[in-house]
Amino acid sequence: MQTVLVTGGAGFIGANFVLKARLEQWANVVNLDKLTYASNLQSLAELQDDGYNFVQGDIGDSALVANLLEQYQPDAVINFAAESHVDRSILSPQDFINTNVVGAFQLLEATRHYWQKLSPQRQSSFRFLHVSTDEVYGSLSPTDPAFREDTPYAPNSPYAASKAASDHFVRAYHHTYGLPTLTTNCSNNYGPRQFPEKLIPLMILNALEGKQLPIYGDGQNVRDWLYVTDHCEAIYLVLQQGKVGETYNVGGLNEQTNLTVIEKICTILDKLAPKSNYLHSSLMTFVKDRPGHDRRYAIDCSKISRELGWAPKESFDSGLLKTIEWYLSNSAWVEGVRTGAYQNWIKQNYESRNLQRI
Incomplete structure (x- = not known):
């Protein structure tokens, strides 16, 4: 069985x-995670030590990464580690540069030195897979074609710019040094174990507690929604069969406006967790839009479908129902991640905005 060094493996997608990877015996895993606010080891509590090792640390710690590569001799590195929330990048862009740009560079450097010492056979089979985002491509109008792998980069937020920079470094390390890299650019993920600053879990949990459901601007911003398990299967497929040096876009084929997403959450909660005196949709509240809010993202994932045979299994409705059911059944996990730091961020980000109830 392969051994894979996974960075950021205590975050949502990771x-x-x-x-x-462990439950389906894809690989033995060494999980390197800094354990920032959005990481949660409780998400991995069911794993046994056999074939799984956790190390707390930063991808920017080149000595630590070099030691892990030497100790565990992985056959691949998968980089999930990233600061990933646009609102936080607006408030504190330096954190995103430190992790997403400098950290990714340090990880690439340590991996390059490790890879160059491998035997020719192991060099040929080794892979460095970098997990990125569709936000590097910028914003689409309602009539624009979906993002393709050859769409020019046009990042509009500090988060997107930091991920674009790391994508370029990954490409450069393949073309300059021959490092066998792969890159995936995904659309908005959702599903179990997502930190509740992101749209879908935030709306689910606010609705359950009778709190306002804040909607940026007019609510007509469009995102393509990808169920996290579908994404994980795509990543593994790219790792096994992807062409070295290539990029693969991974999308859910589920474009939805933010307003529609929230309305669907409310409808499901009215059935699964009804309130006696109001409908959940009555909690929806428009708030001042965030700066540089991209209007629409959409992914053309025909390349990964055509070349590797991948397609999402979940529709948005089926994935959303599974997601809501998971949050309803895992209140202990929710309480474990809702720290004081998270509550302070919610206050900073939303309470200063002008509210307009609909």
Whole structure:
């Protein structure tokens, strides 16, 4: 069985990938995670030590990464580690540069030195897979074609710019040094174990507690929604069969306006967790739009479908129902991640905005 060094494996997408990798015996996993506010080891509590090792640390710590590579001799590195929330990048862009740009560079450097010392056979089979985002491509109008792998980069937020920079470094390390890299650019992920600053879990949990459901601007911003398990399966497929040096876009084929997403959440909660005196939709509240808010994202994932045979299994409705059911059944996990730091951020980001109830 392969051994894979996974960075950021206690975050949302990383944890879901690590769980599938171990439970389905994809690989032995060494999980390197800094354990920032959005990481949660409780997400991985069901894993046994056999074939799984956790190390707390920063991808920017080149000595630590070099030691882990030497100790565990992985066959691949998968980089999930990133600061990933646009609102936080607006408030504190330096954190995103430190992790997403400098950290990714340090990880690439340590991996390059490790890879160059491998035997020719192991060099040929080794892979460095970098997990990125569709936000590097910028914003689409309602009639624009979806993002393709050859769409020019046009990042509009500090987060998107930091991920664009790391994508370029990954490409450069392949073309300059021959490092066998792969890059995936995904659309908005949702599903179990997502930190509740992101739209879907934030709306679910606010609605359950009878709090306002803040909607940026007019609510007509469009995102393509990808169920996290579908994404994890795509990543593993790219790792096994992707062409070295290539980029693969991964999308859910589920474009939805933010307003529609929230309305659907309310409708499901009215059935699964009804309130006696009001409908959940009555909590919807428009708030002042955030700066540089991209209007629409959409992913053309025909390349990964055509070349590797991947397609999402979940529709948005089926994935959303599974997601809500998971949050309803895992209140202990929710309480474990809702720290004082998270509550302070919610206050900073939303309470200063002008509210307009609909």
